[in-house]
Amino acid sequence: MSEPGSFTGAQLIWESLLREGVDTVFGYPGGAILPTYDAMTGYTIRHVLVRHEQSAVHMADGFARASGRVGVVVATSGPGATNLVTGLATAMLDSTPLVAITGQVGSALLGTDAFQEVDITGITIPVTKHNYLVTRAEDIVPAIREAFAVARSGRPGPVLVDITKDAQQARASLDWEAAAPQRHLRHIPPTPKPADLARALDLIRQAKRPVILAGHGIQLSGARAEVIALAERADIPFALTLLGLGAVPATHPLSLGMMGMHGEAWVNRAIQEADLLLAFGMRFDDRVTGKLKDYAPHAKKIHIDIDASELNKNVSVDVAIAADLGAVLRALLPEVPVADRSAWLSTIREWRGDSAVRDIKNLPDDGHLYAAHVMHDLWRLTKGEAVVVTDVGQHQMWEAQYYKHDGERSLVTSGGAGTMGFALPAAIGAKLARPEAEVWVVAGDGGFQMTFAELMTAVQEGVKVNIAIINNGYLGMVRQWQALFYEGRYAATPILSPDFVKLAEAFGIPGQRVERRGELAAAVAKAREAQGAALIEFKVEQEDSVYPMVPAGAALHEMIRRPSALAETGSDPV
Amino acid sequence: MAHVLVVYTDDEPGVLTRVASLIRRRGFNIHSLTVGPTERAGLSRMTIVVDAEAPTVRQAVEHLRKLVNVLAVEQLGDRPMVVRDLVLVRVAANPEVRSEVLQLAQVFRANVVDIAEDSVVIECTGSLAKIDALVDSMRPFGILELGRTGAVAMARGTRTPAPSRAPVPLRTGTGPEAMSV
Incomplete structure (x- = not known):
């Protein structure tokens, strides 16, 4: 622990970011965040000055999606903070790990409608995984550490830390170890039940027309190699969601391409005719299922996602496993029987038919x-x-x-x-x-x-x-x-x-x-x-x-063809 | 159908807002929500009665579990439990009918906590059905004011209700309001 009062709150923000491995932040200065900008000059972190705060979140989002690291945004109170909302919602829906730090009016002014005061923690509850209102310098390090842990863990997402101006100006000591976060560990999903794994293996063994639905969760879990290995071992083709593109290679022989509203007809047909769907890190969004009642009517369904609230939400499944995809696949892989499903694959190839023309x-x-x-x-x-x-x-x-x-x-x-x-x-x-x-x-x-x-x-x-x-x-x-x-x-x-x-x-x-x-x-x-x-x-x-195109509300096979x-x-x- | 959820949360400002916001956003229909302190400092306990089909309730539980401030969510539906509601009801009762009102109250083992010239205030604790029955029986006399706490529930039998992981409340936004939820 450092000497008591050896850092200002503003310095503690930068000290925390450095320790979290941050080298670039995207932001826009203003009154309530000014102490933090003033302290920035003492640190080597690169600050990218944007032209609008919404863009700062999108930049941090692009930064995070391209690299897998946590993106960081800095903005001031009031309109600076509200301009973040669209970007936070974007990151929330696509599971991007972000930490947004906003300045807030002095704690004595909270709730008084002071100049550039907006209740940004209230506003952003539905579009963040969690948020914090920090009013004391000594709370800054624990809040930022926990914010990074929450943003990264489980299903990633954005977290906002709102820090009052007086907390940035006050002095406190730095005790990094004492601030180690724990609450993000409350919701680590349990390891999958052996019975669920056994049931999944049974379904894979019995399947004649299986399709893997490859989603964004593959990238977030780092399970690319495992998904490819399972697909190749069991000879199962994969269809991709929009955010799943790139998670497994498009030019792989087992890759069918994108599914859903603007997926190719044979891809959607393969899903509709499948007898088993293996949904890996995807969430059966309405853009990929079309009309739910008629979705993949013949298929048993295995759904693996780290977010338990996504299981049995839109589509009822036969095996639901809330866990890290990579871990589940590593457990399953040795047991998955090597198979030859060339008959199924050639049926799909036939469906491609005149599509190429x-x-x-x-x-x-x-x-x-x-x-x-x-x-x-x-x-x-x-x-x-x-x-x-x-x-x-x-x-x-x-x-x-x-x-x-x-x-x-x-x-x-x-x-x-x-x-x-x-x-x-x-x-x-x-x-x-x-x-x-x-x-x-x-x-x-x-x-x-x-x-x-x-x-x-x-x-x-x-x-x-x-x-x-x-x-x-x-x-x-x-x-x-x-x-x-x-x-x-x-x-x-x-x-x-x-x-x-x-x-x-x-x-x-x-x-x-x-x-x-x-x-x-x-x-x-x-x-x-x-x-x-x-x-x-x-x-x-x-x-x-x-x-x-599958018109909104139509079944997946009811496509308007090219x-x-x-x-x-x-x-x-x- | 009514399902009873018990939710353990950090005793921290804003937690009730987070829970209420989640429930509103996901469109879950709440019958009642009560919250209060527990045997452990820093830990709050909510009893939420949700009016919904089983799959919807499962969704609600999983969403609640994702909140950072939530330590544990228990669904009491599948085991014997005690559910208690408290009502304060002001009933019109002039001297002519007062004794009749008091007699009825006694049948429900309710307490009379205030008597005015033309009304009485009755306090009663019990299951949701019992409170409903008491209120119905008072209706003919005229109900002038009524307030219910909403259900507080607990499973019967031996068990360790508190979440296994100790709460680690983060000291943010502390101050005199820190105890409120």
């Missing part, structure tokens, strides 16, 4: 530029090795369909919350976490306009991200729904954009515009060669839609 990336170049072309070519040109950070909407689904993610943590995307404006800031965070990686932003013209002020952050911090804006002049996914389900009334979906090339120049970034597929490769090469951030605007087909005449007409056939 319908596939837009295989259509001849007719002068139109489709987003699918951009994704497919970007995948080829980057050899599938880039970290791609997407925004939300049509481009996100096309990316998921056409960029084959082999590497772990190679796709960063807002799945559960579907937060537009996520891509650019999250990509800056991802690049700072993995400077050796090639990072691409893939964003629509709508979402990009929500947070493009962060271009300046990329410039100021010298962060090399390559940006692909898929510009179709619409809020495309909403337009697609209007076309399909609202009789084509395009209410508030046509959207104008600035001249993105000139915009890039205004930020001091090289900008290019691509309107034909033939120009694509050269533009990508030029962007990759640029020293710093680089931007390409792709002017794509305006009324193109994402297929296949129209084969799409290339001829060049427009939405609906």
Whole structure:
């Protein structure tokens, strides 16, 4: 323990962060957090100044998703703190470990509606795993230590620590060991019951048409090798959730691709016809199940997830195991019988049938530029090795369909919350976490306009991200729904954009515009060669839609297929 | 159907808000929620009566278990238990009917804790059904005011009810309000 009163509360914040292994934080200063910013100058931690606090959370989120480390955010009280809410909700729904530190008005002013006072702990209860209101300097270290432990443990998630200004200014001693957290250990799931493991093995043995549902939990658990080993040993194909992309390699022979609303038809058919589903670290979200009543009607179901509250929530299962996926699979693996399920695999291959012909990336170049072309070519040109950070909407689904993610943590995307404006800031965070990686932003013209002020952050911090804006002049996914389900009334979906090339120049970034597929490769090469951030605007087909599609509320096999005449007409056939 | 949950929590500011927020957000329908201190300093005990089907209750239990401030959640439904509710009811009782009211109260082993010119206040402890029956029997006279505590429940028989892990309350937001939940 240090001498009594040898640190200010503000210093204790930085001391704690250092000891938690933090080297980068994302933030924005303000009155109530000023003592902490003042103390920062004595520490080596890198601070990235954002242009809006929401982006700070997305950056920390991208940082965490790309690296598996805890992302850290610093913001002031009041509007600084409320601006974090969308980012926290995004991280909560996608299980990203984050710690957000906010300044708060002095403890004597709490509850008085003082200047920039907002009850941020009250506001963020539903969008954090836990939060703290710290009013004394001596409570800072225990709160931050526990915050990191809670953020990392079990199913990861965001934690907020709100610290009053007087607590930052007061003095206290530092006793790191005495502050060791324990409460996060209250909810470590018990080891799986042998009876459950035995039942799971029985189901695997008996299954003729099994499918693994590979989710985000594989990455969070670090169970990639175990999942692949089980799939190969038992000859079971795997379908992936959006956040599961990259958890197991897309080009693996047993990989079927993405499932759900915009999954390929044969993938969803395989799930609907399966006699056993092995759900690994996924949560049967409505976007992957379609209509629950008709979901995988013939299948027994094994569900392994570290979060017990996800088991039997949307889908009733036959074996439910609340535990760390990797640990369960390591226990199961030696007992899983080696099997040959080539009959089942070839049935699925048959279902692929004409899908490849319908596939837009295989259509001849007719002068139109489709987003699918951009994704497919970007995948080829980057050899599938880039970290791609997407925004939300049509481009996100096309990316998921056409960029084959082999590497772990190679796709960063807002799945559960579907937060537009996520891509650019999250990509800056991802690049700072993995400077050796090639990072691409893939964003629509709508979402990009929500947070493009962060271009300046990329410039100021010298962060090399390559940006692909898929510009179709619409809020495309909403337009697609209007076309399909609202009789084509395009209410508030046509959207104008600035001249993105000139915009890039205004930020001091090289900008290019691509309107034909033939120009694509050269533009990508030029962007990759640029020293710093680089931007390409792709002017794509305006009324193109994402297929296949399971309409909301329909069963998984009731898909709207890709129209084969799409290339001829060049427009939405609906 | 009513299910009785016993939830052990840190005795810390904001815990009740966290539990209530969770229950509201997940749409669980609460019949009653009571909270108070326990035999151990720093440990609070809530009795929550949830009106829901079994799968919904299972969900509620798992969600409650995820709260950092929750040490343990027990569902008492599957074992014998004692459930007690306390009511204070002010009944219209002019001198003409007063003796009748008092007699009825006696049948329920209820106490009369206040007598005014035209009303009496009756206090009664018992199972939820007994309290309901008492209240129904008083209705014809006219109920002027009524307050119930909600159920407090405990399993019967020998057992160690307190959670196995000792509570480790973190001293944040301490001050005079630290004992409130």
